Amino acid sequence: MERKLIFLFSTFLLSTSVFAETNYVVKPVSSGSDAVQTIQVKKETTTPANVSPTVPQVISFEKCTKKYELPVEDLYYLTLASINANKFTIDEIQSKTGYILFTAANRQFLASVNRVDPKSAILKIVPADNNYYFPIGILTNIYKYVDINTTTKIEELNN
Secondary structure, three states, X not given: OHHHHXXXXXXXXXXOOOEEEEEEEEOOOOOOOOOOEEEEEEEEOOOOOOOOOOOEEEOOHHHHEEEEOOOHHHHHHHHHHHHHHOOOEEEEEEOOOXXXXXXXXXXXXXXXXXXXXXXXXXXXXXXXXXXXXXXXXXXXXXXXXXXXXXXXXXXOOOO
């Protein structure tokens, strides 16, 4: 029974393409047998660094969230400015709740800005359809713009 489970588990791991191969030596639990079996198992790997930020890839949820040492209002305005500067289409703005719905790479994303404490806030950018297969450049461009402009003073424009 144990050998069948190990075989099925290793067969499942070998059939997926997101894993890197590793060899393991398996010894039986019973002390009467000296048989040794080597099985090949694949471990999950990270996305290579040489993948272009414009190529769609599976993005982890952790990469969709970033904390900033900024007041929530400043982070909201910087996020809005970042989406605009990256030439993404802003579809809907809900300033009271801190939501921005925008379109990038023919997909809709939801940016939400939430207060952590009076001096810090968190920015979360997730795909509206909950499909985390998209270009990482969408996130990195927005985060980079906010990072560069954190010291910029937010001023009200007079018309």
